[in-house]
Amino acid sequence: MSFSSFFSKQAQKPSGLFGRIVMANIFDIGNAYLNEMVNDALAIENNDHVLDIGCGTGKLIRKMVNKISEGYIEGVDFSHSMVSIARKKNIKQINEGIVKIVEGDFDSLSYQNESFDKACSVNTIYFWPKPEITAKKISSILKPGGLLFLAFEDMQQLQQRNLNHDVFRFYTLEKVEDLLYRSGFRAIEIISKTKRKLKFHCVIAKK
Ligand SMILES: C[S@@+](CC[C@H](N)C(=O)[O-])C[C@H]1O[C@@H](n2cnc3c(N)ncnc32)[C@H](O)[C@@H]1O
Numbered sequence: 001m002s003f004s005s006f007f008s009k010q011a012q013k014p015s016g017l018f019g020r021i022v023m024a025n026i027f028d029i030g031n032a033y034l035n036e037m038v039n040d041a042l043a044i045e046n047n048d049h050v051l052d053i054g055c056g057t058g059k060l061i062r063k064m065v066n067k068i069s070e071g072y073i074e075g076v077d078f079s080h081s082m083v084s085i086a087r088k089k090n091i092k093q094i095n096e097g098i099v100k101i102v103e104g105d106f107d108s109l110s111y112q113n114e115s116f117d118k119a120c121s122v123n124t125i126y127f128w129p130k131p132e133i134t135a136k137k138i139s140s141i142l143k144p145g146g147l148l149f150l151a152f153e154d155m156q157q158l159q160q161r162n163l164n165h166d167v168f169r170f171y172t173l174e175k176v177e178d179l180l181y182r183s184g185f186r187a188i189e190i191i192s193k194t195k196r197k198l199k200f201h202c203v204i205a206k207k
Pocket of ligand 1: 014054104
C-alpha cells in the first residue's frame with residue numbers, strides 16, 4: 001500500500017499505534033484552527049443538546065462542555081483509538097452524565113428523531129460514503145430550527161496534498177450548499193477564514 005493510501009485511510013479511521021499517536025496529534029494540532037472556528041460559530045448555550053459527528057480525539061467536546069451545565073454533548077466516532085482518547089479527555093463530564101461518546105458508524109446508529117439542538121462535523125464530510133443519506137439523517141435528529149455546523153478545508157488546498165482520491169472526496173462550497181438544500185436544510189450561512197494561506201469553511205445550515 002502506498003503511503004498516500006495508508007495515510008488517507010488513517011485519516012478516515014485511525015487505528016493501531018499510528019492512529020493513537022500520529023493521527024491523534026495531527027488531528028489535535030492540524031485541525032485546531034478549524035475546530036476553534038466551529039466552537040465560536042456554535043455559540044453553545046447552557047442547555048444545548050449537541051452531537052459531534054466524527055469527534056476524533058474529543059477536543060471540540062472538551063471546549064463545548066465548559067459552556068453547558070444543563071445541556072448534553074454526545075460524540076460519535078467509529079475509530080476505537082479515537083473514542084478511547086476522547087473518553088479519557090472528557091472523563092469527568094462523562095461520569096457526570098453531561099457527555100457521552102459512542103463508538104460506531106454514524107450512518108448505522110439509531111437516534112431519536114428531533115433530539116439535538118445543534119450538530120457539528122469537522123473534517124469528516126470527505127469520508128461520507130453516501131453524503132445525502134448522512135445529511136438527511138442529521139436533519140432528522142435535529143429539532144425543528146436546529147443547526148448543523150459542517151466544517152471542512154478548502155478543496156484547492158486539499159488537492160495539493162498527496163491524498164488518495166478513493167478515500168477522500170473533495171467538496172466545493174457550492175457542492176456542500178447544494179447537498180444540504182437537497183437534504184432538508186435551509187438558511188445556509190457560510191463562514192470562511194484564512195490562516196497562514198490555508199482556507200477553511202464552516203457551513204451553517206438550519207433545519
Ligand atoms: C479527519 S478526522 C477529524 C476528527 C475531528 N473532527 C477533528 O476535527 O479533529 C475524521 C474522524 O471522523 C471519524 N469518522 C469518519 N467517518 C465516520 C463515520 N461514518 N462514523 C463515525 N465516525 C467517522 C474518523 O474515525 C475520524 O476520527
